[in-house]
Amino acid sequence: MPKYLITYHGGEGMPADPEQRQQAIAAFGAWAEGVGGAMVDPGAPLGQSATVTAAGVTAARPSEPMSGYTVLQTDSLDDAVGLVKAHRFVTRGGSLQVSETLNP
Numbered sequence: 001m002p003k004y005l006i007t008y009h010g011g012e013g014m015p016a017d018p019e020q021r022q023q024a025i026a027a028f029g030a031w032a033e034g035v036g037g038a039m040v041d042p043g044a045p046l047g048q049s050a051t052v053t054a055a056g057v058t059a060a061r062p063s064e065p066m067s068g069y070t071v072l073q074t075d076s077l078d079d080a081v082g083l084v085k086a087h088r089f090v091t092r093g094g095s096l097q098v099s100e101t102l103n104p
Contacts, residue, residue, distance in 0.1 A: 001073050003040055003101045004080040008068035011094025014045055027088040035072065035083050043070035067094070071101075 015021045032039055045068045051058050068089075074080045077100055084096045 001075060002077075003071055003073045004077065005099045005101055006043070006070040006072060006080070006084055007066045007097045007099070008045075008070075008089055009064040009066060009095045009097060011067065011089055011092050013067060024088070024092075031087050034086065038072045038074050038080075038083055039070070040073045041071035043068055064095075 015024055028042075032042055046066055048059070049065065072080050072083060074083065077098065080098050080100075084090075084098060087096055090096060
């Protein structure tokens with residue numbers, strides 16, 4: 001069964017207010033519970049990043065940086081997309097990219 005990397009882009013990020021932060025964590029927990037056995041890795045929020053190229057290393061951030069990730073395992077891309085449609089991150093202004101991982 002294929003695995004799908006869900007990357008989080010844009011959005012408001014994790015709220016600074018402790019109560020709102022707890023609400024965001026609870027919303028993620030409810031979504032993760034709804035995903036059930038498809039959850040391979042709940043992932044984590046991401047912080048600072050650097051880009052490494054043949055020309056060197058830069059701390060410059062892309063216009064829509066990746067702010068987190070999750071890994072799901074489902075029968076198809078359509079199934080994975082269906083599972084993330086209800087993710088609260090989307091209602092907070094972010095977007096989720098769903099990418100199938102390819103195993104050689």
